[in-house]
Amino acid sequence: QLQLQESGPGLVKPSETLSLACDVFGGSISTFTYFWGWIRQPPGKGLEWIGSIYSTGITYYNPSLRSRVTLSVDTSRNQFSLKLTSVTAADTAVYYCASHRNFFDNWGPGTLVTVSS
């Protein structure tokens, strides 16, 4: 059974970089034919896809966030990561990592990241 778990700081200062990691359990990230994605949800609002990465390093980003987002994958640690630069209060959200093909079928529990000084 594939399981995912997000980790990273819960508080980030404005203009700084938000960094999160997602650990994958239940198999090697390299052997699954999944994309590994990030989705966020501001408090009280809907879901927004941030971007996805394949184990080979191929990436796809939400056009609205592309200029600030970098995804990476570390197969030796069985994890993938998100960096979001120049954050503002609008980036405050629960951040989820998830595996997907055409749909998201395994989600991490989510981690709340607050942008505040």
Add this chain to the structure above:
Amino acid sequence: EIVLTQSPATLSLSPGERATLSCRASQSLSNYLAWYQQKPGQTPRLLIYDASNRATGIPARFGGSGSGTDFTLTISSLEPEDFAIYYCQHRSAWREITFGQGTRLEIK
């Protein structure tokens, strides 16, 4: 960019009633349309994938249909645990993913 518009924004029904939720796309889609249920404080749960296939463990009262630009999630007879927010989601041929803004299903 494909935009998914869900309607209604809020649907007020009673247990036992039939719920019909709509997801309309700004252009014709492949059938890569999924539906999720989210309850307060919980992670979204996959209900339907590829427009009409129920995910593992999803009760038969949940059904998906549609093609082109119009898709529907139907809950045939509402149970108390079905009151939640529902999202549709699409993955385009260019690998971009969009979510609808959600429909809140509330108890009348």
